[in-house]
Amino acid sequence: MAAIASDNHGLRLIMRYVVLTLIAIIFIFPLVFMVMSSLKPDLQLLRDTSSIRAFLPVGDVSFDNYTAAFNRAPVATFIFNSVLVTGVTVLLSLLFCSLAAFSFVFMNWKGRDVLLSIVLATLIVPFETIAIPLLLLVSKLPWIGFEGFEIGWLNTYRVQVIPWIADGLTIFLFVQFFKDLPSDLIEASRVEGASWWQIYRRVVMPLAGPVIATAAILKFLVMYNQYLWPLIVVQQETYRPVMVGLGYYFQLNPAWGEIMAYLTVITVPVLAFYLVLQRAFIASIASTGVKG
Template structure:
């Protein structure tokens, strides 16, 4: 075996080792969700801990549905995450389009503000945001008429609207849109296209990778929301799936049931990544060869 082949083999072994480190917790979680608690601890220090062997069943998943409202929590998370991602893709990309493809007064100031906002964590603004949400009226139907039914708290939209616009995602779109040749815009303008038509029919079709990247990142951000739902939602009706695990964990549950709950909320994340992974990788690869 040549030196080059030995180096290649060495790199493959290193990558396999790194991959194992990242996959081990997930494999352990999925396999443990199918085992009774005694088997989990019996197999803990052997390779059987990550192998689907022994007494396997779906009893832990059945217990999860019996002891918690995970169906309602899951549906709430789907609505919150899906709605925020869809609105966010439109709002963030449209603002990035105006910053990167158009010229208007105050453009550099707005771009500077977007970049500056990237360093402000949610924890720094969560209390003022909570006070604002508590004062905003929630409008609904009462006795067949529109009426103020309370504040924004304990609603689905209070978990969506504050997170639609995101400075980091705006900047990602801005970076990608800026590198698209402006010859396309000029040709479309000669044909009488409006700025929105240029955005809709030229920029968006050419920006699949960055849309996929932002969709994945925004999905992860919203699906894993914990601090804000804990503060803004107190009732069961609007609670998402992540805060629900804390309530479930406190109901005398076994570790197999906890693993089943965690597996159930992890599978949508894997599904979204598998759907968008090709464009996500293409976006990352393209970012490294620009210029």
């Protein structure tokens, strides 16, 4: 009986790995197609899409599309802008949204539940409904920087960062995670005389690795794929992100090989960020022994 049970367990394990491998292959197919297509001329690229050759490095393969893509548009500038805007926004969002969630969960103050409901209600408001009012607002806001006092935030990094620092989804994720933490931790810390800031920094946030990684990945994808808002508020090439830069390759006749090369290059930061966060996510789970 033990041998039969062991065989069944081994068979189930093999089937599980087979299914997971097939799912991984399905998800990786678009990436393989994108990379292989970026190495081929347009005519061959379009001809190969009807066969398995689309996923193979066959035919006239070269890096000419990458050279042409970098010559057509300032790709490095677009990637730098997107990485800078996305990285700063993610860091500030994690800080301010986690602080807001901490106050909603652990601190008692008048109107807390009402304000939390309002924050969560913003999740159902489409951005398109507030885009024009927000544009009118940021075009008139003052700013004091290294260059002195100025009016208007258009054609700057701050107009791409500040409106996106706080959002209802990130606050909701932190609120749900904080609610599952044992209340004894907070009560014991308060009894020992710890301030709210010390509890946040030394007790709560060290345990919040999984939600930090989750919120960071979701925020990164939203910010890195921004198109409509940068298209509205940024007219100077110096501040444009990668999604707006994609339009350079659709002028006149689309250059599909260059488009695939451009997409391949701008995907690298996304994959790098995901791999880093994945390791942090696994490490945080392994080091956290607290259960709600």
